[in-house]
Amino acid sequence: MTDLGQKARTAARQLALVPGPAKDAALRGAAAALRAQAESIKAANAKDMAAGEAKGLTKALLDRLLLNDVRIEGMAAGLEVVAELPDPVGRVLAEWDRPNGLRIQRVAVPLGVIGIIYESRPNVTADAAALCLKSGNAAILRGGSESYHSSQAIMAALRAGIEAVGLPQDAVQMVPTTDRAAVGEMLTMTDYIDVIVPRGGKSLVERVARESRIPLFQHLEGICHTYVDGAADSDMARKLVLNAKMRRTGICGATETLLVDAQAQALLPVLVRDLLEAGCEVRGDAATQAVDPRVVPATDEDWRTEYLDAIISVKVVDGVQAAVDHINANGSHHTEAIVTEDPAAAETFLNGCDSAIVCWNASTQFADGGEFGMGAEIGISTGRMHARGPVGVEQLCTFKYKVLGSGQTRPG
Amino acid sequence: MTDLGQKARTAARQLALVPGPAKDAALRGAAAALRAQAESIKAANAKDMAAGEAKGLTKALLDRLLLNDVRIEGMAAGLEVVAELPDPVGRVLAEWDRPNGLRIQRVAVPLGVIGIIYESRPNVTADAAALCLKSGNAAILRGGSESYHSSQAIMAALRAGIEAVGLPQDAVQMVPTTDRAAVGEMLTMTDYIDVIVPRGGKSLVERVARESRIPLFQHLEGICHTYVDGAADSDMARKLVLNAKMRRTGICGATETLLVDAQAQALLPVLVRDLLEAGCEVRGDAATQAVDPRVVPATDEDWRTEYLDAIISVKVVDGVQAAVDHINANGSHHTEAIVTEDPAAAETFLNGCDSAIVCWNASTQFADGGEFGMGAEIGISTGRMHARGPVGVEQLCTFKYKVLGSGQTRPG
Numbered sequence: 001m002t003d004l005g006q007k008a009r010t011a012a013r014q015l016a017l018v019p020g021p022a023k024d025a026a027l028r029g030a031a032a033a034l035r036a037q038a039e040s041i042k043a044a045n046a047k048d049m050a051a052g053e054a055k056g057l058t059k060a061l062l063d064r065l066l067l068n069d070v071r072i073e074g075m076a077a078g079l080e081v082v083a084e085l086p087d088p089v090g091r092v093l094a095e096w097d098r099p100n101g102l103r104i105q106r107v108a109v110p111l112g113v114i115g116i117i118y119e120s121r122p123n124v125t126a127d128a129a130a131l132c133l134k135s136g137n138a139a140i141l142r143g144g145s146e147s148y149h150s151s152q153a154i155m156a157a158l159r160a161g162i163e164a165v166g167l168p169q170d171a172v173q174m175v176p177t178t179d180r181a182a183v184g185e186m187l188t189m190t191d192y193i194d195v196i197v198p199r200g201g202k203s204l205v206e207r208v209a210r211e212s213r214i215p216l217f218q219h220l221e222g223i224c225h226t227y228v229d230g231a232a233d234s235d236m237a238r239k240l241v242l243n244a245k246m247r248r249t250g251i252c253g254a255t256e257t258l259l260v261d262a263q264a265q266a267l268l269p270v271l272v273r274d275l276l277e278a279g280c281e282v283r284g285d286a287a288t289q290a291v292d293p294r295v296v297p298a299t300d301e302d303w304r305t306e307y308l309d310a311i312i313s314v315k316v317v318d319g320v321q322a323a324v325d326h327i328n329a330n331g332s333h334h335t336e337a338i339v340t341e342d343p344a345a346a347e348t349f350l351n352g353c354d355s356a357i358v359c360w361n362a363s364t365q366f367a368d369g370g371e372f373g374m375g376a377e378i379g380i381s382t383g384r385m386h387a388r389g390p391v392g393v394e395q396l397c398t399f400k401y402k403v404l405g406s407g408q409t410r411p412g
Numbered sequence: 413m414t415d416l417g418q419k420a421r422t423a424a425r426q427l428a429l430v431p432g433p434a435k436d437a438a439l440r441g442a443a444a445a446l447r448a449q450a451e452s453i454k455a456a457n458a459k460d461m462a463a464g465e466a467k468g469l470t471k472a473l474l475d476r477l478l479l480n481d482v483r484i485e486g487m488a489a490g491l492e493v494v495a496e497l498p499d500p501v502g503r504v505l506a507e508w509d510r511p512n513g514l515r516i517q518r519v520a521v522p523l524g525v526i527g528i529i530y531e532s533r534p535n536v537t538a539d540a541a542a543l544c545l546k547s548g549n550a551a552i553l554r555g556g557s558e559s560y561h562s563s564q565a566i567m568a569a570l571r572a573g574i575e576a577v578g579l580p581q582d583a584v585q586m587v588p589t590t591d592r593a594a595v596g597e598m599l600t601m602t603d604y605i606d607v608i609v610p611r612g613g614k615s616l617v618e619r620v621a622r623e624s625r626i627p628l629f630q631h632l633e634g635i636c637h638t639y640v641d642g643a644a645d646s647d648m649a650r651k652l653v654l655n656a657k658m659r660r661t662g663i664c665g666a667t668e669t670l671l672v673d674a675q676a677q678a679l680l681p682v683l684v685r686d687l688l689e690a691g692c693e694v695r696g697d698a699a700t701q702a703v704d705p706r707v708v709p710a711t712d713e714d715w716r717t718e719y720l721d722a723i724i725s726v727k728v729v730d731g732v733q734a735a736v737d738h739i740n741a742n743g744s745h746h747t748e749a750i751v752t753e754d755p756a757a758a759e760t761f762l763n764g765c766d767s768a769i770v771c772w773n774a775s776t777q778f779a780d781g782g783e784f785g786m787g788a789e790i791g792i793s794t795g796r797m798h799a800r801g802p803v804g805v806e807q808l809c810t811f812k813y814k815v816l817g818s819g820q821t822r823p824g
Contacts, residue, residue: 013740098783247821328425360817371822373510384810386797401800405774408773410655
């Protein structure tokens with residue numbers, strides 16, 4: 001592992017100085033290599049699929065694991081999309097002059113070496129490597145054991161493509177073992193890894209958070225709320241609630257709890273009926289149970305549960321401040337939305353909710369780097385340090401200060 | 413400690429919403445209270461001084477500990493300086509529109525609760541509390557045992573001043589014990605503290621880095637370099653080297669190693685003589701030893717030592733890339749300077765040095781929040797995450813995204 005770390009650090013020093021067009025050529029080269037090596041990638045994937053079936057993985061997990069021509073093309077196209085993004089490195093984030101004539105510039109530079117620990121989806125290998133490369137970072141990837149052969153084959157293609165254009169192939173490396181202890185070792189390599197990105201279920205993220213000596217981009221869960229205010233437009237409220245919950249129930253930006261202002265209680269029956277008719281289980285407080293016999297009683301646990309499924313908890317609250325208090329006490333600091341025509345209520349909500357993303361008259365499902373215009377994201381951070389919300393290529397950078405003088409000495 | 417944490421979290425939620433002028437009034441109120449309570453602060457300090465003398469603290473430590481009218485006025489004036497800074501909270505850091513009509517704003521918000529662990533200087537109590545309050549953060553301070561009574565008395569004044577203008581006095585709290593175990597507990601309070609700032613010597617910072625489960629603004633040491641390039645102006649080089657090393661030898665931005673380009677070796681004798689004549693011990697490589705009999709041989713350890721004293725290590729290197737390589741291998745990612753008239757050499761140096769601050773024709777002693785125009789700093793971060801370089805009130809903020817819509821749902 002130390003050898004891996006040293007190679008990554010060396011590659012990172014080189015990559016930090018590589019101009020944008022060369023990185024983009026490497027990304028396109030990697031895309032071409034993925035296409036050229038599709039047969040060997042599918043052969044490797046077949047091994048993982050056979051092992052997965054023998055192990056009795058669920059159909060859903062096997063589907064996540066599967067690579068076919070369409071999915072390989074998807075990965076390759078994804079690399080080309082990242083190549084099209086503007087270079088995040090070297091941007092002058094701020095500059096100013098001091099009275100003594102010094103010019104000070106804050107300039108974006110890569111973070112260094114990024115460790116990515118993920119589970120079964122093999123496509124993360126290509127997606128994460130691309131974002132790291134674009135932002136001038138070296139990547140050390142540690143995929144799940146189920147997708148080991150697939151990820152290795154993808155990695156071989158990426159490295160071949162990168163090397164073909166003259167960049168260091170150690171820009172992306174994969175931990176060459178599925179031994180769980182390797183993760184523990186990775187999490188203590190403070191000299192060689194600058195940030196860890198865990199991508200996977202709650203237990204993986206919790207383990208990484210517990211053991212890591214390295215800073216994290218962390219996303220534990222998305223317990224997202226939509227609050228329908230007394231001053232909401234009723235048609236808009238119906239449309240937004242349905243979309244926020246039901247468009248995709250398995251993504252982290254899906255609403256898990258609906259809060260309805262007591263002043264909007266007239267809307268409650270139709271909001272609940274819409275959800276029930278869309279196939280959503282509704283777990284409600286007493287007021288919500290009263291509007292429809294199909295509503296199931298919500299327990300205290302429901303207010304703190306990320307269902308990732310067609311289930312919603314519904315509660316009547318006494319105004320916007322009560323909604324904010326409920327969210328700050330029970331939520332996960334991810335994404336919350338208010339539906340209202342009242343700018344004052346919106347302001348209270350947007351400022352009061354201590355969450356990475358706060359929406360006014362928009363669906364919580366917009367919590368996504370692509371929807372934000374960032375091109376692609378490596379995850380959504382619910383932490384407060386460095387990156388918060390979608391983590392795209394700009395968030396994979398840090399900065400340095402350049403102090404430009406003409407011989408100034410500091411007096412005194 | 414949990415009680416302290418809960419109070420801090422509650423205060424932080426309130427403070428995050430307080431407008432700038434109210435925070436500034438609290439800072440001025442705290443300054444007034446410090447002046448009004450000067451007698452009780454001095455009485456508390458007398459207890460610490462007596463205990464320190466009994467304990468046999470060095471003169472230097474006792475001087476750090478001492479509070480008199482001038483120093484109390486200095487603390488009060490410092491609070492007023494912070495009050496004059498622009499409010500860092502609520503700044504729109506970026507905003508853009510999406511094709512679907514969504515407007516996205518990235519808005520600065522406080523980090524939350526900041527834990528500050530420091531050693532003997534009691535004035536840190538006021539300085540750190542002021543920066544936290546200005547940036548809308550609650551602070552939990554844990555001072556050294558030597559300054560315990562002094563810090564308590566300062567804290568009492570600050571809290572009285574804050575409460576007098578109607579803000580929550582728990583905006584600043586002090587750990588009410590000098591028990592070392594309290595630090596350990598503080599470092600695991602992930603629910604209540606968002607970031608830890610260790611301020612003190614290397615052993616304190618290392619302990620905090622080792623034990624903390626909470627992200628840090630960390631500054632281990634400042635092994636800063638000045639590199640005199642072959643294309644340097646010789647007068648400028650002499651002036652800058654002397655200032656970078658000798659203006660103040662005890663600050664983290666002081667140059668500890670001088671690298672001289674082999675092409676500039678004609679300058680070496682005068683650079684060395686200037687330093688020796690200014691009272692600086694010079695530890696050199698073979699080439700440096702050859703220019704003056706007073707030069708002491710440098711050991712490998714010297715290249716990795718922060719002297720914080722009138723000692724410098726000097727080495728001849730073969731061009732700018734060799735200087736960069738030496739710095740990246742031996743430095744502490746703090747501050748480095750190049751002296752050159754050659755823009756290409758400067759570019760290689762500024763981009764190649766993996767340090768928070770890189771200077772061209774300017775003294776490394778400018779590594780300071782005040783000199784950068786930030787007003788005041790809580791420290792200089794050599795870490796890569798979130799804040800790098802001087803940590804002022806803007807760096808004590810994070811951000812949230814506001815997504816402003818008119819009923820948009822996410823398609824697909």
